[in-house]
Amino acid sequence: MTAPTWFGEFSAKGRTLRGWWALLYAGVAAFFGGWYMYTSGFGIESTESNRGFYLLFTSVLVFLLYPARKGAPTHRPSVFDLVMCAAAVVSVGYWMDQYISYAMFRVSAPTTWDLTMGAICIVVMLETTRRVLGPALVVLGLIFLVQLYYGQWLPGKLSHPGLTVERIIEFTYSTQEAIFGVITATFATFVFPFMVFGAFLERSGAGRFFMELATALTGRWRGGPAKIATITSALFGSISGSSVANVVSTGAFTIPLMKRIGFRPHVAGGIEAIASTGGQFMPPIMGAGVFILATLTESNYLGIALMNVIPATLFFIFVLLMVDLEAVRTGLKGIPREETPDVWPVLKRGWHFFIPLIVIVGLLFNGYSPEVGAFWGSVSALVLSWLRKDTRMGPRAVVSGLVGGAHANTAAGAAIGTLGIIIGGIVLSGLGLKFSAVLVDFSGGVLLLAALLVMVISIIIGMGSSTTGSYIILSVVAAPALIKLGVPTIAAHLVVFYAACLSNITPPVCVSAFAAAAIAGSDPIRTGVAALKYGSMLVLLPFSFIYAPGILLYGTWWDVVHATAGHLVGLTALAMALQGCTFVTERMSLTPRLVLFAASGLLLFPAHWWVDVAGLLLFAAGLALALGLPMPRAPRSPSTPRNAHRDRRI
Template sequence: MQRSNWLFNVYGSKRTLTGVPALAFNLVAIGFCAFYLYTSGFGIFSTESNRGIYLMLTSVLVFLIFPAGRWSPKTRPEILDLVFIVAAVVSLGYWIDQYVSYAIFRVSSPNAYDLWMGGVAIVVMLETSRRALGPVIPVIAILFLLQLYFGPWLPGRLSHPGMSVERILEFTFSTQEAMFGVVAATFATFVFPFIIFGAFLERSGAGAFFMELGTAVAGRWRGGPAKISVLTSALFGSISGSSVANVVTTGAFTIPLMKRTGFKPHHAGAIEAIASTGGQFMPPVMGAGVFILATLTETSYLTIALMNIIPATMFFVFVLMMVDLEAVRTGLKGLPPSETPSVRSVLAGGWYFFLPLVVVIGLLFNGYTPEFCAFWGTLATIALSWIRKDTRMGPSRIGQSLVGGAQSNAAAGAAIGSLGIIIGGIVLAGLGLKFSAVLVDFSGGYLFLALILVTLISIIIGMGSSTTGSYIILSVVAAPALIQLGVPTVAAHLAVFYAACLSNITPPVCVAAFAGAAIAGADPMKTGLAALKYGMTLILMPFTFAYVPGILLMGDTFDIVHSTIAYLLGVLALAVALQGADPIGGRIGPVRRGLFGMAGLILLFPASLMLDALGLAFLAAGLLPSVNAAFGVRRTNA
């Protein structure tokens, strides 16, 4: 198990700072969060300060808390870290100071200092990503830099005249098109304020409240601890928007509970991993990638959140059904009544924790920007924490929340500079349309084959990467191909985003499943494969978005209602087929599993009423023995 889990343990493992280094980290973290909390409420000072300070302080915190390798000290930074910190401050500080001068006097004519600082900043960004996320994203970034220089030697459509080193450094560093482009702007402006909001909400007692509420609602049901995991991950995921953060936070409580009530370790880790992955697209907050999606598609964040309500709900319904049928199949029970509080008592003690989310949603509906909503959501959280004495947020807890927000951002934002380099390489070489053309050619112009290729590419790119990083790359190289094949723009980007989420649970490198396996003491590969089974709808959703946009509230009322009902029946039928268990108890044979499987596949893609009728017929045939058994029991009881 240790050997299989090596990648996850080496990359992304944090130091436990002590003494002066810990004080330095906390001071930088507090100042970092306080600055962006202020700009989210009162506006940014300038574009260059907004983007440059974000990348600079993210790198500084990464070099403090993430060691360079296994040889590095675990409680303090080393000389190499200090060198990188100085390099980050000098190079990125230079960009902030010189950008206006460059934009006015030196466009297309960078001086020697611009080029040298650009080279230093690129190295800093690559190392920042490697420390927190491993080698995948920096290696991809280096490849995209190299292809800019070696363009004439690239094969086929990917070939281009090539660029000089000076042109590559200028475009990547001096402009706002690459390293300091839309990705950095979106994170600094929209994502970071929501990360801070999530940190405050968690430390105000909301995290514990949502966990207790999940226990009260689902704890007594069969397989109750697993259902607690699903519900709490959905609720907590709407705060954090990070699959791994969800796993380590809620999984520390739910995974031991699942194991105690009879779930196998790899199933316990898998259920937490897939439920936590769903938190990235669970409204109202969702993950960081959704903010990028809204920016790239020029669609309001509120619209994206509304479009995700039905798919996210269906996803969690499917996972709950899978968990329930796993309990049926293996005879598992829920928690004893003595360990499950009443819903009424839980709500009475913490109902007000929903109010910050209400504030955010209400402001969004009234047309305010997302970062402004996050600012007021954070202030509402602080104010509401004073309702109870044990949750009051004084200076100490506010400081802890700011530090927690900066720590979360250090992992989430570490890839942003490298992703900007990748985007810059694609834009400067004009590769976006070329990649799309190649993808269309490979698929022969068939949308179904194109979606399969997108899914495979997302799994490969997502190995060891974040969902946000995978989505940003796919949004440039894959989404245009789907749009070219007739998929609406937002549906195409959502299909790509959900495909990017899939990489969290697909072996051989599946970071959410690895995190769940580590807590459960299970084999990572078995955990990843089990998570793939529990998250089967995540594989199918990109296809559904492309063929059935009604599920995304696109179309008339009939299309939306028709798609939703058919999809709901489809996910329920698919769950029964995959688990081979009857909802009323016991296992089912291969014939009935086949009937449920056919019903699920047809109803998940409601193309016409005639096909829906066929799917319903298969579903009815599969349910008939259960209905007869239920009525037989009733007659016997009568």
């Protein structure tokens, strides 16, 4: 007797589950997704179940799907995998059952069972992370655990007396400060329901509609497929919240299309990688990051989303300009007319797919929490799918959506337990404030140098973590330093969040570029360099939040208009300087490129009105030089003979 094949098979890192094992995986995933859709619509049962079930189900799914080592069974979990599943169920289940009793009667006096289950849970969380994300984040987690014990050996301000093993395990496991802390609560309450919403939206036909709409809008333009990639990645990435998931889903279509019309493989991969990375800070949803940011800053989710409208728009305008200039420089055309759909028929067929997004934004504007928006957005996607016969979601599609959301969560959720361990180590030792003090001292109190250090640290930390993981760590160790130097709280957190996004495309470890390179068949490092070139604006935006806060809606309406207009002209100058051409000429010499570089620097980081004027004059001069226009000359002195210059040349 064979198992049903409703959900096909599930694959990851050398293992493909089929048959009954695939059915078991799908069953666990469906219950996981269904439980959190229920709690997002009707309220959580308890804090313990909300946080505990999230980590429990995430670990079980990871142990079923991801092998522990090379040579492990490729079509089923091993005995060790099943033992780890049992360890996750027992240790997390014990915490859910005993937390109230611990909080009321055993604080600072944990039992042997508490400590035993705590040690097992710590191992389970670290192993969950290792299987999906590799050893880097696990090593970081172990470092933060070990420093709690050997605190007296840490240098300078980072030193502390050190703690016992029992105290470390108790704080990490038994409290709601580390493994089961605010990061887990945020993912369980806010992030995961939106992953299920994204799966529902995709299965309702919205993914195909957004791709067709982008093709209809930009396909026939020069370099059209790259513009399709940019627009679809902005739309899809906002919902998915994962740059790698975005690359894999949209890149499977856009990268071959870009290569077909003449984009070099590493350029095609780089464009998809940077566009997918930008989707993580594209309103209205902004993936997982905005929920963590709102929680850590105790700010309104909708307010943060609104603050990101201008920066995200400027970023994608820059990417589109870079793509257009690449097409000019290399003579690339668009998709043939007969292969591109017309806009109005596409909109007529799929206009209703915008309604779930409108429902979510409308609920947020009316004061409802994000998880309620995710619930009703999913319900509206399900209902609206029945407007067309070919997109109707029946019971099987609904279950598939729940499974898809839980399956997508394994990549992001696998890091959460270990991130909780890291945050617990930072909080228990007071390392966050100490590190911030060290950062301020090292920078000499110079804000620009501190911001540069934050960027470097974010790239290093991002090598072994996801965007969300990098941001969570940086929000504790780096953001306080910027706040101490006078940067507003939300702006400081946005600096480190955008810096964390940057780590997705910065070689040598650039996960988004690696995923795109696999599809494009290109060298991963060259793809990462290309992504960094096309995403240069992402390097500059964190500094803009400090020196041109008007783009974050700080200040008066004039401050906002002034900063936005300056950035529009500045990013145009930067794009032309990087690509070495204008929108009407294929090549420019070094001199106008240098002039345009200088203009972009003055316009993107204005200090005084005369800096703006100088930037605009340099921009005009750079354009004139690039286009071969006559430059204005200084007036000739009356005493100077008209042909004196000829005489000198002779």
